[in-house]
Each structure stands twice: as structure tokens, then as C-alpha cells.
Amino acid sequence: MGDERRVWIYYRVANGDPELMEAQRNDLLRLGYKVVGESHDTGSGRCMDREGIKEVSAAAASGQMDAVLIKNVSCLGRDILPTLAYIAQLNRWGVEAVSVTEGTIKTTAPNEAIDHIIDTMQM
Numbered sequence: 514m515g516d517e518r519r520v521w522i523y524y525r526v527a528n529g530d531p532e533l534m535e536a537q538r539n540d541l542l543r544l545g546y547k548v549v550g551e552s553h554d555t556g557s558g559r560c561m562d563r564e565g566i567k568e569v570s571a572a573a574a575s576g577q578m579d580a581v582l583i584k585n586v587s588c589l590g591r592d593i594l595p596t597l598a599y600i601a602q603l604n605r606w607g608v609e610a611v612s613v614t615e616g617t618i619k620t621t622a623p624n625e626a627i628d629h630i631i632d633t634m635q636m
Contacts, residue, residue, distance in 0.1 A: 518579040520546040558591035585614035
């Protein structure tokens with residue numbers, strides 16, 4: 514029996530190439546997870562204030578998924594602290610970040626430094 518987690522796929526392409534975007538999407542869909550939704554962004558991963566990330570956050574906060582599936586962690590974000598803070602917030606909502614390249618990415622709790630970053634950022 515396959516993985517029964519409810520997975521939301523998220524993909525991002527910096528240069529906006531529609532063929533790369535579609536290829537990334539198809540690669541994630543082919544993995545055989547139970548996909549309950551998807552979001553994507555085009556553009557830089559340096560800013561976490563992106564529409565696709567907002568969609569993932571809303572779905573995670575409302576309990577619509579068990580995991581967000583990404584190609585690699587840089588698809589979520591290119592700056593380490595905001596990206597780790599975001600993953601920590603996902604974990605707080607009971608959602609795992611699962612990367613095809615890096616595997617399951619978790620933050621360890623309690624982690625006061627990351628908690629402080631999350632508290633000072635608007636997600």
C-alpha cells in the first residue's frame with residue numbers, strides 16, 4: 514500500500530519558463546502521493562511573501578494536508594532563516610515538508626531561536 518498522507522504540491526521556477534514549471538509539476542505528480550492541492554510561484558525565492566506560499570499556508574493552517582511536497586528546499590525559499598522559519602511554522606500546523614532531493618525536512622522543537630523568528634515574521 515502506498516503513502517496515504519494528504520500531500521499538497523508546491524513548485525517554483527525563478528525564470529518563469531512554462532516548460533520548466535510544467536516539468537516540475539509533473540515530476541511531483543508522478544511520485545504517487547495522494548495530492549489534495551497544489552500551488553506554484555514564478556520568480557525569486559528570496560522573498561517568502563508569494564501568492565503560492567500564502568495558498569500553502571492557508572491550506573496547512575486549516576488542516577487540509579499532512580505534507581507539502583517540493584522538488585528541493587530551495588523551491589520554498591532561497592534564504593535559510595526565513596525558509597527554516599517557514600518549515601517550523603508548517604511543523605507547528607502538523608505539516609511535514611517533504612523534498613524529493615533532501616527527504617523530510619523538520620525543525621526540532623522546542624527551538625527558541627526559530628520560534629522567535631516565526632513570531633516576528635508575518636506568515
